[in-house]
Amino acid sequence: MNVLDFLITPAEACQRSGPNDKIVFSSRVRLARNLKGVPFPGHAKKADRLKSLETLVPAVSGLPQMGTEPFAEAMDKLTALDKQILVERHLISREHAAKGVGSGFVLNKDETVCVMVNEEDHLRMQALRPGLQLKQAWMAIDGVDSSLQEKVEFAFSDQYGFLTACPTNLGTGIRVSAMLHLPGLVLAEQINQIIQAVNKLGLAVRGLYGEGTEALGNIFQVSNQMTLGETEGEIVERINKVLLQIIEHEENARLAQLEKKPKVLFNHIGRAYGGLSHSHIITSKETMNLLSLLRLGVDLGMFGSTPKSLVDELFLLSQPGHLQIGHPEKLDAEVRDALRAELLRQRMKVVPAPDHTGVVTKAA
Amino acid sequence: MQCQVCKKAPATVHYTSIVDNQVKKVDMCEACAQEKGVNDPASFSLADLLLGLGASQKMEEASTAAGGDQNCPQCGFTQADFKKSGRLGCSHCYEVFADGLDALLKGMHKGTHHKGKVPASLRRATDVRAKMTKLEADLKAAIGREDFELAATLRDEIKQAKKAEAEV
Ligand SMILES: [Zn+2]
Ligand SMILES: [Zn+2]
Numbered sequence: 001m002n003v004l005d006f007l008i009t010p011a012e013a014c015q016r017s018g019p020n021d022k023i024v025f026s027s028r029v030r031l032a033r034n035l036k037g038v039p040f041p042g043h044a045k046k047a048d049r050l051k052s053l054e055t056l057v058p059a060v061s062g063l064p065q066m067g068t069e070p071f072a073e074a075m076d077k078l079t080a081l082d083k084q085i086l087v088e089r090h091l092i093s094r095e096h097a098a099k100g101v102g103s104g105f106v107l108n109k110d111e112t113v114c115v116m117v118n119e120e121d122h123l124r125m126q127a128l129r130p131g132l133q134l135k136q137a138w139m140a141i142d143g144v145d146s147s148l149q150e151k152v153e154f155a156f157s158d159q160y161g162f163l164t165a166c167p168t169n170l171g172t173g174i175r176v177s178a179m180l181h182l183p184g185l186v187l188a189e190q191i192n193q194i195i196q197a198v199n200k201l202g203l204a205v206r207g208l209y210g211e212g213t214e215a216l217g218n219i220f221q222v223s224n225q226m227t228l229g230e231t232e233g234e235i236v237e238r239i240n241k242v243l244l245q246i247i248e249h250e251e252n253a254r255l256a257q258l259e260k261k262p263k264v265l266f267n268h269i270g271r272a273y274g275g276l277s278h279s280h281i282i283t284s285k286e287t288m289n290l291l292s293l294l295r296l297g298v299d300l301g302m303f304g305s306t307p308k309s310l311v312d313e314l315f316l317l318s319q320p321g322h323l324q325i326g327h328p329e330k331l332d333a334e335v336r337d338a339l340r341a342e343l344l345r346q347r348m349k350v351v352p353a354p355d356h357t358g359v360v361t362k363a364a
Numbered sequence: 365m366q367c368q369v370c371k372k373a374p375a376t377v378h379y380t381s382i383v384d385n386q387v388k389k390v391d392m393c394e395a396c397a398q399e400k401g402v403n404d405p406a407s408f409s410l411a412d413l414l415l416g417l418g419a420s421q422k423m424e425e426a427s428t429a430a431g432g433d434q435n436c437p438q439c440g441f442t443q444a445d446f447k448k449s450g451r452l453g454c455s456h457c458y459e460v461f462a463d464g465l466d467a468l469l470k471g472m473h474k475g476t477h478h479k480g481k482v483p484a485s486l487r488r489a490t491d492v493r494a495k496m497t498k499l500e501a502d503l504k505a506a507i508g509r510e511d512f513e514l515a516a517t518l519r520d521e522i523k524q525a526k527k528a529e530a531e532v
Contacts, residue, residue, distance in 0.1 A: 034455060039439045043453035120451070142481070149483050155455035156486065160469075161478025163455040167469060172480035202474075229475020 003082045004325065006071040007089065008111060014312035018131020022299050023247050025179040025219070025312070026090075026130055029137040029236070031145050032164045032173035033123040036153045040165035041103070041118040049102030049118050056117045057104045059151045060125075065144045066108045075103040084321035090179075092116055096124075113144055120165050121173075123148075132243060134176055138236045161228060171228030176239050179208060180246065183218040183296045184253035187265070191215075194249060201242060202226050209288060217288035217315065222246070254296070262361040269297040270354050276314075277348040279341040283333075287318045287340060294351075302354045314347060367393035422467040436460045496525050 018024075034040060038052050053074065061072045075083070075096070083097040092105060096119045104117040116124040125148075127140035155163040161171035169175070185191040195205045204225050207215025222243060224235050257265050272293035275286070282290075295311040297303055316322055318340050324331055331339065367375045373393035435442040437460070441453030452458065458465065469476045482490070499522050506515040 036455065039454040040452065042449065042451055043439055043441060043445075145481070146484065149485070153485075154483060156483055157455075157458060157478075158486075159477055160458055161480055161482075163458055165451045167452070167465060168472060170469065171473065171478045174480070226473045228469060228473035229477060229479060231480045234479075 001071065003071060003073065003078060004085065006107070006109075007085070010313045010316040010322070011309070013089070013111070014309040014316070015307075016130040018129060018133050020247055021131035022308070023181055023250050024132040024243065025181060026128060027133045027137045027178045028090075028126050028128045028176075029134065029141050030124055030126040030175040030177075031141055031162075032121040032169045032175075033125070033145065033148075033162055034155045034164060035122050036155045038122065040120070041122060042120060042165055044118075046102055052122050053102055053104050053117055055152065056123060057106060059148060060106045060115050060117070060123075062151075063144060063147050065113055065140070065147060066106065068109070070106055070108045072106045073104060074101070075105060076100040078105070081321060081324055085325070088316065088319040088321045090128075093119060093124075095119060113140065115144075121169070132178060132240075132247075134178065134236050134240050134243075138174075138176070138232060142232070168225070169227050172230070172232050172235065174227055174232050174235055175223055176236055177221055177223035178239075178243055180220045180222060180243075180250075181218060181292065181295060182220055182246070182250050183292050184250045184257060186215070186218045187257055187268070188253040190249070190253055191220075194246060195220075198222060198242060198246070201238070203239060203242060216285055217292040219288075219292070254300075258300075258359065258361045262356070262359075266302075266354070266356040266359075269293050269300075269302060270356075273297070273303075273348075273351070273354050276344050277351070279344065281334075281337045282341045282344065283337055284318060284320060284340070287344065288315065291315055291318075297354055300359050302356055302359060304352045304355070306351050310347070310351070314344065317343060317347075367391065367396055369393070369396035422464050425464065434460055492525060496522065499525060 018027075035052055035055070038044065038048055041049055041052075044052070057072050057074075060066065061070050078086075083092070086092045086105070087094055087097050089111075091107060091111070091114045093116070096103065096105070096116045099118065102118055106115040106117070107113070111128065113125070113127050115126070125141055125144055127137040127144070129137045129140075157163060162173040164170050164173055182191060182194075185194055198205050202225055204223050205220055208219040208221050209216035222239065224239055227235075230238075272290040275282070275290045276294060291311055291314055294303070295308055298306050298308045298311060320336055323336050323339050323343070367373045368390060369392050373395065375391035376394055436453055436457045438456040439453035441457050441460075443461075446452065446461070452461070466476055499518055503515055503518040503522065506512075506518060
């Protein structure tokens, strides 16, 4: 089965909701694991990689947690576009998209568990949940890991825990992360302070899209960096606490902005609506930044009953790979920018013009 | 801003690089930057960038102390491979390069000893061993107190536990 036919539609994917999903797009917990007695993928010979692939893909696909008929494929069987779509859906890493023979990918039908085989480690297993649900995601992937341990033996040492190719993942092999929308903190110019404070707690913050320090669409990813010397539960708990604080700061920043500079805020949102509704050429970068403001406007109730799932869907659909779907010839950036504008003009028709009159700007 | 290497002088050199799509930033003073060869990208090690400055140096020192260039007998991985890639070759490498790793892990993680999940098969073995240790101590105490009735019960339990251990 083609991966594009297997995946749930962007519309469906974006309609999923979870706690705190105004600010937290999604939660994920990843575990890194390696087979006992087999060199790590980066240092393994092709024959070794093929052997572990042949062991792991069926073992993972057969787990009860993967449900009936999961998608399982070798990376060399996927097209460049398939891989790009999977990256844009955050189901595989860019590194994994670059892999070919000897690497694989398994995904369950409701896209809550996905497993990369022979990325940097033999296994990178992740559980995904909408909104802030780190504990649920941890419990889900813990279950997958335990079931898998009944079938295969992982490299483990009493001192160092689960052994990984990179010492930064050693021990628990856990990476707990959440994707956050923080336009309030960015507009209030408090984001750098927050990032520094969070860094001091041993957590990493980075822009999800864009190069360097730039965070397109005001979307940030917060994750743990330390994996050894603490239990998984402690790590999940710590990051959860920090996220609840970031959420509170974001909410306060939005309120403060409304109270102090409502015109500036409404102006940003109004222009974003204009740009998205009436452009004929628009880059991916500009789109993400305008969609972020549109989402903020939706949160503030400025766009009637427009659901934020529409905005999230447009985030996905305006990515280069998603625009390419259905076009046999390779689109260049210029053509994409025109196509993207057309898509946005079309989809924005159902969004009413922004109305700021109902927004409460002063704290009651 | 303080130099991340010597933690003394103010940082004046700011090195940014994108590795695996992640931005790595290092702030250093002029002297440390020179020493680390930041201005000469060819000699700048990926291990340092990924794992923090001094990572490859710590490993090298440990390797020298152990009598020169070590390599992993199972996968052939060397010190130089680590410096180049910032990764290890196989699980056995963790034993071969243990001395250098310990110093490295101290700065990288909350601790150097795993506290998280343990594979169920090992956990069962550990539980049995822990139970045995306790039973043996209890038995000794019971004999010391001349409580032979309890001692007899404990001996039976130890026999059971030994059987369980053999089955794990
Ligand atoms: Zn210095
Ligand atoms: Zn090795």
